[in-house]
Amino acid sequence: MHSNIKLICLDLDGTTLKDISNISEGNIEYINKAYNSGIKIALVTGRLFIHCLYFSKVLGIPIYAVGNNGTYVYDVENNKVVYSNFFGVDFLVKIHKFVREKHFNTHYSTIDTIYSNNKLEDYHNEEDKKEYSMKEVVIDSEDSWDNVFKNHGDNICKVVVSSNDQNKLNDLILKVMELGEFEIEYSWVNTIEILKKGEGKGKGIIELRKYLDIDKKDIMCIGDSENDISMFRECGYKVAMNNAIDKLKEKADFITLDFDKDGVAYAIKNLLEHF
Numbered sequence: 001m002h003s004n005i006k007l008i009c010l011d012l013d014g015t016t017l018k019d020i021s022n023i024s025e026g027n028i029e030y031i032n033k034a035y036n037s038g039i040k041i042a043l044v045t046g047r048l049f050i051h052c053l054y055f056s057k058v059l060g061i062p063i064y065a066v067g068n069n070g071t072y073v074y075d076v077e078n079n080k081v082v083y084s085n086f087f088g089v090d091f092l093v094k095i096h097k098f099v100r101e102k103h104f105n106t107h108y109s110t111i112d113t114i115y116s117n118n119k120l121e122d123y124h125n126e127e128d129k130k131e132y133s134m135k136e137v138v139i140d141s142e143d144s145w146d147n148v149f150k151n152h153g154d155n156i157c158k159v160v161v162s163s164n165d166q167n168k169l170n171d172l173i174l175k176v177m178e179l180g181e182f183e184i185e186y187s188w189v190n191t192i193e194i195l196k197k198g199e200g201k202g203k204g205i206i207e208l209r210k211y212l213d214i215d216k217k218d219i220m221c222i223g224d225s226e227n228d229i230s231m232f233r234e235c236g237y238k239v240a241m242n243n244a245i246d247k248l249k250e251k252a253d254f255i256t257l258d259f260d261k262d263g264v265a266y267a268i269k270n271l272l273e274h275f
Helices: 012-016 025-036 049-059 089-102 126-132 142-155 166-178 201-212 226-233 263-273
Strands: 007-010 040-044 064-067 072-075 080-084 105-109 113-116 135-138 158-162 182-188 191-196 219-223 237-240
Touching: 007 012, 007 025, 007 201, 007 263, 012 049, 012 219, 012 263, 025 040, 025 049, 025 263, 040 049, 040 201, 049 064, 049 072, 049 126, 064 201, 072 201, 080 201, 089 105, 089 142, 089 158, 089 166, 113 142, 158 166, 166 182, 166 191, 182 226, 201 219, 201 226, 219 226, 219 263
Parallel strands: 007 040, 007 219, 040 064, 113 135, 219 237
Antiparallel strands: 064 072, 072 080, 105 113, 105 158, 158 191, 182 191
């Protein structure tokens, strides 16, 4: 294992979190041990930036937030935006044209708010996060979307689309990709995330490492899903969870334990033994 790691980049769901809202005591302990050893910590997630702030509070350390699938990078300690890239009205109208035709479950994310055409079931106990809770606005009329894009388009950085009809989802992917202006990644078996061309977790890490003046070889990344592949491309030491998809495991330097068996703690423990 490379012993000069200066930055650890951690995916959240399926990796650092033991469930939808919590980090295990074991993971907290070893993330803090890494931080106290002089290693910087970044949370790199498809979740909204506001959740990164919450989990920074849970960890009790200042982290770097790479939220909204890499499109918003923030230095928590210095209260500074490192990088951001938002859609704007024109891009959103192009995407929504296809979404509207097929009636997908869709939500449009800012750094703290989701505009959705259906009530989300993915997140629980948001009220417990208090000032770090995600806001949700359900849009129940198609005519209202134009106003959402007009008023909030410059703050929307990610679009999430889901369907249990794989053929319908594949058709959407083809149509959106034909435009040549977007990136698409699976975040779950029936869910895709649409970003502007060139964006993703990897792009967020590129911007963070430039800001921190850290070499790619001195970064360790830990993840589990397809949207972690671009993250793996931008780090020197790649760790896949045991519960990770096969495509990610094939690219890993090390496979740690499952997310519910403190796989992050196990990987960091192995790192610190060589540090």
